[in-house]
Amino acid sequence: MKKPHISDMLGFGFLRFSVGTVIVALIIILFDIISKGRGVICWKFLITMPKNGMTEGGILPAIIGTFLVTVITALLSIPLGMGCAIYLNEYARENMLNRLIRMSIRNLSGVPSIVYGLFGVILFVQVMNLGTCILSAGMTLGLMTLPWTITASEEALKNVPKSYREGALALGATKWQSIRTNVLPYAIPGMLTGTILGLSRAAGETAPILFTGAAFFIPFLPKSLFSQFMALPYHLYIMSTQHHAISKVRPIAYGTALVLIALVFAMNLGAVIARYRLRKIKME
Amino acid sequence: MNNVKIKVEDFNFHYGKTHVLKKVSMDIVANKVTGIIGPSGCGKSTFLRSINRMNDTILGAKAEGRIILDGRNIYDDDIDVVEVRRKAGMVFQKSNPFPKSIFDNIAYGLRINGVKDKYYIHERVEKSLRDAAIWDEVKGRLNKNAFELSGGQQQRLCIARALAVEPEIVLMDEPASALDPTATLKVEELIQELKKKYTIIIVTHNMQQAARISDFTAFFMMGELVEYDVTSIMFTKPVKKITEDYITGRFG
Ligand SMILES: Nc1ncnc2c1ncn2[C@@H]1O[C@H](COP(=O)(O)OP(=O)(O)OP(=O)(O)O)[C@@H](O)[C@H]1O
Ligand SMILES: [Mg+2]
Numbered sequence: 085m086k087k088p089h090i091s092d093m094l095g096f097g098f099l100r101f102s103v104g105t106v107i108v109a110l111i112i113i114l115f116d117i118i119s120k121g122r123g124v125i126c127w128k129f130l131i132t133m134p135k136n137g138m139t140e141g142g143i144l145p146a147i148i149g150t151f152l153v154t155v156i157t158a159l160l161s162i163p164l165g166m167g168c169a170i171y172l173n174e175y176a177r178e179n180m181l182n183r184l185i186r187m188s189i190r191n192l193s194g195v196p197s198i199v200y201g202l203f204g205v206i207l208f209v210q211v212m213n214l215g216t217c218i219l220s221a222g223m224t225l226g227l228m229t230l231p232w233t234i235t236a237s238e239e240a241l242k243n244v245p246k247s248y249r250e251g252a253l254a255l256g257a258t259k260w261q262s263i264r265t266n267v268l269p270y271a272i273p274g275m276l277t278g279t280i281l282g283l284s285r286a287a288g289e290t291a292p293i294l295f296t297g298a299a300f301f302i303p304f305l306p307k308s309l310f311s312q313f314m315a316l317p318y319h320l321y322i323m324s325t326q327h328h329a330i331s332k333v334r335p336i337a338y339g340t341a342l343v344l345i346a347l348v349f350a351m352n353l354g355a356v357i358a359r360y361r362l363r364k365i366k367m368e
Numbered sequence: 369m370n371n372v373k374i375k376v377e378d379f380n381f382h383y384g385k386t387h388v389l390k391k392v393s394m395d396i397v398a399n400k401v402t403g404i405i406g407p408s409g410c411g412k413s414t415f416l417r418s419i420n421r422m423n424d425t426i427l428g429a430k431a432e433g434r435i436i437l438d439g440r441n442i443y444d445d446d447i448d449v450v451e452v453r454r455k456a457g458m459v460f461q462k463s464n465p466f467p468k469s470i471f472d473n474i475a476y477g478l479r480i481n482g483v484k485d486k487y488y489i490h491e492r493v494e495k496s497l498r499d500a501a502i503w504d505e506v507k508g509r510l511n512k513n514a515f516e517l518s519g520g521q522q523q524r525l526c527i528a529r530a531l532a533v534e535p536e537i538v539l540m541d542e543p544a545s546a547l548d549p550t551a552t553l554k555v556e557e558l559i560q561e562l563k564k565k566y567t568i569i570i571v572t573h574n575m576q577q578a579a580r581i582s583d584f585t586a587f588f589m590m591g592e593l594v595e596y597d598v599t600s601i602m603f604t605k606p607v608k609k610i611t612e613d614y615i616t617g618r619f620g
Binding site: 177178245247248249250251252253254255256257258261265266270 | 427450453454479
């Protein structure tokens with residue numbers, strides 16, 4: 085047998101080391117949160133309001149708030165993102181303007197979330213006069229996820245072979261018919277996966293909702309989309325840095341973190357399942 | 369020539385800066401098979417794709433001149449491209465079944481053209497598959513994904529799909545290039561059958577095949593139509609030396 089080359093071994097060793105480090109770090113974080121948060125998690129924690137200056141009780145309003153905001157985010161970013169991607173990939177001519185738009189979108193996905201938060205305050209809260217509320221926060225997060233949704237959707241469209249489009253056109257399909265019936269069905273699993281991953285990131289964001297609608301403590305559930313709300317990531321932030329009795333509410337903070345992680349994990353799992361199932365349908 | 373279906377007049381085609389078809393003029397006769405031969409890269413596919421305006425989708429493509437189909441220049445501004453493509457069906461150089469069931473592949477063209485009648489769709493699907501000489505091989509598994517078919521079957525499926533919408537012209541780009549001799553023979557027989565109903569233009573790299581199946585043969589080289597005549601003349605006493613050299617395999 086030939087001896088493995090020394091540089092090969094070094095390279096492989098480095099790869100193993102990197103993977104190992106990442107996995108160990110992940111396990112430590114998860115273990116820490118689960119072991120410290122597990123104690124407070126029970127049905128009551130999930131379905132009751134915070135009590136006694138948030139030192140007792142549950143986190144129901146934060147769960148509901150995050151859920152509602154994420155729904156608004158999805159309603160804004162899914163149709164707009166997919167629409168933009170379809171336009172850019174299928175209709176727009178390859179010219180300077182188009183390239184500029186695409187470059188801006190890539191750059192926007194790197195803009196810090198706090199900047200989106202400030203932009204949201206100005207556009208939704210002040211100019212559109214919606215006030216600080218679920219709608220403003222959801223739309224701010226929607227804007228923030230748009231670049232990801234567009235990029236992921238465009239990638240998914242690019243993966244559909246050109247021959248599907250041409251084949252349809254050659255049979256007398258109009259452009260939109262060929263896209264709708266012979267491109268989108270095969271792109272949607274990929275589009276959805278990218279979108280859901282974007283949404284799950286949005287659900288965990290604090291900065292964009294900080295000034296646009298999230299509230300420190302509200303002892304009742306939101307009445308409408310124009311209400312202020314509590315949200316899991318913000319609640320976590322408060323409980324771990326701003327509360328007057330931080331050490332006392334530590335377990336609640338860890339419980340909140342656990343719920344947030346579980347939520348994000350569930351969404352990502354949902355993305356994987358959606359992709360898998362849609363792919364099966366498509367192949368039938 | 370009488371009964372001209374397509375009249376190509378001074379047709380030029382460019383991909384960006386590359387001038388691919390140069391001043392091509394030819395008359396294509398209805399209900400005949402017209403074979404297109406020529407070395408790789410001479411513009412055969414481009415020519416075929418100009419007839420159903422498939423090249424429109426390519427960035428930077430530019431066409432000049434006229435292609436007159438049933439008396440109408442298909443490059444006129446007010447022409448309905450969708451209508452042109454409905455009239456001139458196409459079988460692509462690389463077979464391209466859709467990732468749908470065999471049945472849905474064939475029914476696709478009917479459905480997008482607004483046919484709703486289930487009974488009629490069934491009838492057309494069966495008829496097209498029969499016409500494309502593949503019915504017996506697939507009749508028991510119409511609901512199976514078309515990707516499960518062999519390469520040769522996929523190619524015939526694509527032919528059936530083109531026939532299902534009842535075009536008047538069928539453009540075939542090397543439909544037999546991926547087929548074994550038996551399947552090739554089937555496709556060739558099929559083409560003889562099809563010309564009763566359709567006007568057929570077929571690109572082929574196989575000289576024997578061109579001689580066997582086409583009534584007229586056009587020889588392209590570097591984007592120019594070098595010679596065009598009745599097949600029997602092209603293959604026995606071509607006017608140009610270069611045509612003879614190509615046909616007898618002395619180059620290319
Ligand atoms: N989409 C395109 N963009 C730019 N140039 C192209 C494109 N398609 C074809 N060409 C060029 O046009 C010329 C003619 O190509 P075409 O595909 O028509 O040749 P062909 O005769 O069909 O060749 P083959 O026998 O190999 O299929 C070639 O030089 C090719 O490089
Ligand atoms: Mg070709």
